[in-house]
Amino acid sequence: MFEVRRKSDVPLTEQIVREISERIQTGMLASQTQLPSVRALADRLGVSLVTVVQAYRLLEQRGFVERIQGKGTYVRTRTPPHEPIQSAVPQQRFDWQLLLADYLPRAAVFRQHTESVDETPLKLSMAALCPSLSASSLPVNLYTSIVETPAMLTEYGPVEGLPSLRARLALEFREAGLSVDVEEIFITNGAQQAIDIVARTFLGPGDVVVVEAPTYAGALDVFRACGANVVSIPLDNQGLRTDLLLKQCDIKAPKLIYSMPAFQNPTGVVMSQQRRRALLDIATSYQCLILEDDSFSDCSFGVPVPPPLRAGDDGGHVVYVRGFSKVFLPGCRLAAVVASGSVRNRLVAAKSVSDLGSPLITQRLVEHCLVDSQRHRRIETIANALRIKRDLALQTLAHHAPAGVTWNCPEGGYSIWVTLPDHVNTDVLLVEAMRKGISFLPGSACYNGDLVYHHLRISFSYLEDDELVRAIRELCALMREAVMGQSRPFMPVI
Ligand SMILES: Cc1ncc(COP(=O)(O)O)c(C=O)c1O
Structure with missing residues (x-):
């Protein structure tokens, strides 16, 4: 098995893609070999599930592997070079741009919020710091x-x-x-x-x-x-x-x-x-x-x-x-x-x-x-609506969050900072949440370096009240599973 280099300029996803595709090209990984599950590989490499999901997606796009619904990811049967792939699905072109390393580590997190894992549409965003303003808030x-x-x-x-x-x-x-x-x-x-x-x-x-x-x-x-x-x-x-x-x-x-x-x-x-x-x-x-x-x-x-x-x-x-x-x-x-x-x-x-x-x-x-002479009144109205949302979010957390999870009570702004027990990795939790159409900001995005994983930020600004309560309840259920789950050793490979 290979290891990833955290200090490399090459993004982690691309490192994984390169390692696996090389093994396939050289025959080290025979066709129809099953790749490790996303969770197993993420655990083994000490990276987030999202990183592995994205790597597997790229490998699939580049024609190295295929995902079989409900079974897993397999090395594709090699097609002889002179024989075009006979498939109803148009062949994916090699996307050279994906090989260009970038200097935007947060971009991966950003993509998580705009794309969804397994095509589950994101319905309940608690990642965006954006008020749900109506036209009536404008002059x-x-x-x-x-x-x-x-x-x-x-x-x-x-x-x-x-x-x-x-x-x-x-x-x-x-x-x-x-x-x-x-x-x-x-x-x-x-x-x-x-x-x-x-x-x-x-x-x-x-x-x-x-x-x-x-x-x-x-x-x-x-x-x-x-x-x-x-x-x-x-x-x-x-x-x-x-x-x-x-x-x-x-x-x-x-x-x-x-x-x-x-x-x-x-x-x-x-x-x-x-x-x-x-x-x-x-x-x-x-x-x-x-x-x-x-x-x-x-x-x-x-x-x-x-x-x-x-x-x-x-x-x-x-x-x-x-x-x-x-x-x-x-x-x-x-x-x-x-x-x-x-x-x-x-x-x-x-x-x-x-x-x-x-x-x-x-x-x-x-x-x-x-x-506008009504500006202060408008801002007050918006701030009041946000305070009500904050209170709803805090009450829902108080009722449903599992033991061991704590959070702050902000006196302004849009978000609540949640702290989970050390063994919980909120990058991993995000992948689970996104399967249910929920998003939040994993705490790791807010630290320079990838070593703090047990926080998350809930934005209460964007969703309507009932959606917010539903999203936090569902998130609490996921947090409960994560808190009770086995301590997942984090293995940074530096
Ligand atoms: C602290 C902070 N600074 C700057 C920005 C960017 O704000 P703007 O929309 O004004 O570019 C944000 C956006 O969320 C923010 O939270």
């Missing part, structure tokens, strides 16, 4: 405002963004205690682009970037793709452990610290004032940048959220990113970035290189929503 005059401004379609706008939107944002930020100059604001296509731009501008091979552990999975891929050295610092219920960050600084100071002080994704933690001060002190002392991702502060269930880190930053250390996707307009894909000095200038240059500016029409839409 009615949105459409006319666009029609009345055709220049939005006929011109390029400034790279920094629509001046009127930026002026409006400056006003809003000031009201919220964040003293900002209009010049310091620029607009990006979502918080995701802001993270990407900051990383591309300031991170290169060998630079240290500190992330919270666990963290937002979408940021991890961006940092890794720059070749940066991603260092994880744990958080607790006060936020990032600044005492541990200090120790890291003594070894090698980070160039960038990525933090989500308000309703951290995935844990929902709000960073305490004391930690905020300590973090700013560290950034000042060690001359690092802080990337403050504020995607969820609108979505509080009643607790006051301290002002952003940026409000206490007088040295230009904080790049503040305010996403508009969460309780606002997910489809508009916009965010505002606040940065000062040459950092701001370099980021705007990077935005220009990236796409020459965000679409004016969506900027106008967001501006309209910001000036």
Whole structure:
């Protein structure tokens, strides 16, 4: 049997495909040999079931094996080269692109949410952090405002963004205690682009970037793709452990610290004032940048959220990113970035290189929503609906989750962070869940490196109330089986 190399640039799935196809091509594996079951091979290699399922799928696509319903996966009978395959099924073409290694480890997780295992349609998504907004949550005059401004379609706008939107944002930020100059604001296509731009501008091979552990999975891929050295610092219920960050600084100071002080994704933690001060002190002392991702502060269930880190930053250390996707307009894909000095200038240059500016029409839409007199009432309504969903999710967990499973009670945001006993692998659990049409985010996606498997994130934002209860009940039944199941030794092959 072979082993996989976790530190290789070749994705695990592709390594498995190569090893097995080589054995078939050289005759080591004779035709009609049955391959190990997905579970057995996953156990043997210490990889997730999804990895093996995908590898077997690729082997099938490339014509090496066939799956026989209810029996297993078998090496295909070799067809003589001169004889075309006589089959009603069109022959699969060799897809060379699958051999290209990528640098997006999260992409595999993403595919799990968009494709489903064994063609079971995904009906109950608890993976997406997206509110189920109805048209009634939008101002009615949105459409006319666009029609009345055709220049939005006929011109390029400034790279920094629509001046009127930026002026409006400056006003809003000031009201919220964040003293900002209009010049310091620029607009990006979502918080995701802001993270990407900051990383591309300031991170290169060998630079240290500190992330919270666990963290937002979408940021991890961006940092890794720059070749940066991603260092994880744990958080607790006060936020990032600044005492541990200090120790890291003594070894090698980070160039960038990525933090989500308000309703951290995935844990929902709000960073305490004391930690905020300590973090700013560290950034000042060690001359690092802080990337403050504020995607969820609108979505509080009643607790006051301290002002952003940026409000206490007088040295230009904080790049503040305010996403508009969460309780606002997910489809508009916009965010505002606040940065000062040459950092701001370099980021705007990077935005220009990236796409020459965000679409004016969506900027106008967001501006309209910001000036809408009913906005605060609308946001309150959305936050209330989310609080009700959170409560439903917590009650359902309390009734149905097996002993040994714990979770947090977030005071805002969209998700609950669930912790299972150490022996449970939530990558494996996800495959089982997807067979039942349910999805969630396995905790491993939120850690840099593949060593933490016993958490999962449930998003309560997307499903209707009754669907949410049904999905969590079914998930609890699966968790019960997993908790009671045999301890599955994890065998990382490093
Ligand atoms: C913490 C965090 N930052 C950024 C993003 C990306 O947000 P946007 O839709 O604004 O690009 C997400 C999306 O879920 C997120 O959770």
